[in-house]
Amino acid sequence: MRRDGKPSYLCQIARKKDGKTVRENRTFRDHKTAKAWLRQREAELDNPKAFKAATQEIRTLGDAIGRYVEEHGGEIGKTKSACLAAIQRHSIAGMACGDVGSEDIVAFARTIHTVTGLAAPGPATINNYLSHLASVFAIAQKAWGYPLDQEAMSDATFVLRKQQTIAKSKQRSRRPSLDELDSLLAYFQERTERAPHSAPMVDIILFAVFSTRRMEEITRIRWADFEPAGKQAARVLVRDMKNPGAKKGNDIWCELPAEAATVIERQPKTGEMIFPYTVDAIGSAFTRTCKVLAIEDLHFHDLRHEGVSWLFEAGWNIPHVALVSGHRSWASLQRYAQLRQKDDKFAGWKWRPAL
Incomplete structure (x- = not known):
């Protein structure tokens, strides 16, 4: 009997x-599937080679994670790779x-802080680690014959969710104020005057806001990917755009507002x-400067949220905003539906790129 x-x-x-x-032992949700696995596994063990392999090799969870990364490393992002590496440092591996x-x-979920470096990771953070670990459980048995039990993962997730140990991430609504942007840009302008060869954080921040591009996307843009405005609006090819269904090769042409093109x-x-x-250079500079200026709880990604919000407040509709932001599902933009056209937040702003 399961916990539910x-x-x-x-x-x-x-x-x-x-x-x-x-x-060997496995648990299943239904009797028919259990009997089918039992017959199949018994037939496999009748093969001398399979029997020998089963007695000689004891695969650990760490082995499964390592093989997953080896075979799928080019498809998973930096965050997932870091999470799986942390799990391998935990005793469960x-x-x-x-x-x-x-x-x-x-x-493991209750002691994950021992390998993450976070004193008290929140439910959303723990959920992310469990989600990445579940990816390994999903294919280990079918692809490599490693006896990881998907039912165990499912039951653990059920319990942890009931106990509110894990939860989905809450949507952030943090937007920088003009005063905060003024402080950041003034600081980075002074830094550029002192160190001309440092990253042009003023323009990078402005581009992030007005283009709605993510930090990783900004660092991948080539000159060959940029098409200036002509008969149509300027646009840029965003390479490997974040998409749960395709981590690589998801290249999308996105429209650029005039400020971003400038x-x-x-x-x-x-x-x-x-x-x-x-x-790393851009993220570290942004985070460090926010601390120096006592700007609390502002992430670089919040600049994208600011840019999308600005477009809606400027009167753009969902399809037009999606052409800029690259959202494939208009449903993802419904959170902005409550925004109504009002005075342009950046009207007369001294940092606004001259058109």
Whole structure:
């Protein structure tokens, strides 16, 4: 019986041959699937090679994670890679795949802070780690024969959600005020005057706001990806745009508001990239400066939210905003539906790129 009151079926296999024993167990939600797995696994163990492999190799959860990263590393993002690397440092990674039960996953979720460096990760953060771990559970048995139990992961998730240990991320609504933007841009302008070769954070911040582009996307834009305005609005090819269904090769042409196009056009053509700087350099500079200026709880990604909000407040409709932001689903933009046209927030603003 599972914790939600529904039945579960435990299958156990024990085979002995030439003094060696193979013991395996799996749980299933329905009796038919349990019997099918039992027949299939017994038939597999009748094969001498399969029996030998089962007795010689004890795969750990860490092995499964390592193989997942090895085979899918080019498809997963930086955040997921970092989460899986942290899980490999946890004691659960040393457990044999067949021994990992729902109680072990629950215990892992409650002690994940020991490997993340976060004193008290919130429910949304823990949920992200569980989600990435679930990706490994989803294919380990089917792809490699590693006996990770998807039912155990499902049951653990059910318990953790009921106990509010995990939860989906709340949508942020943080927008920078004009005073905060003024402080940031004045600080970075002074830095550029002192260190001309540092990243042009003034233009990077302005471009992030008026183009609605993410930090990672900004660092990937080439001069060849930019088409200035002609008969149609300026546009830019956004490479590998974030999309749950496609981590790589998701290249989308996005319209550029005139302010964003102006920022690009005033950049020096010193190489292939328009903004030849790393995500780490830009992110660190932004975060560090917010601390210096005592600007609380402002993330670089909030600049994208600001830009999208500004477009709606300027009277743009959902399809037009989507052409700029790159949202594939208009439903993702419904959160902005309450915004109504009002005075342009950036009208007369001294930092607004001259058109």
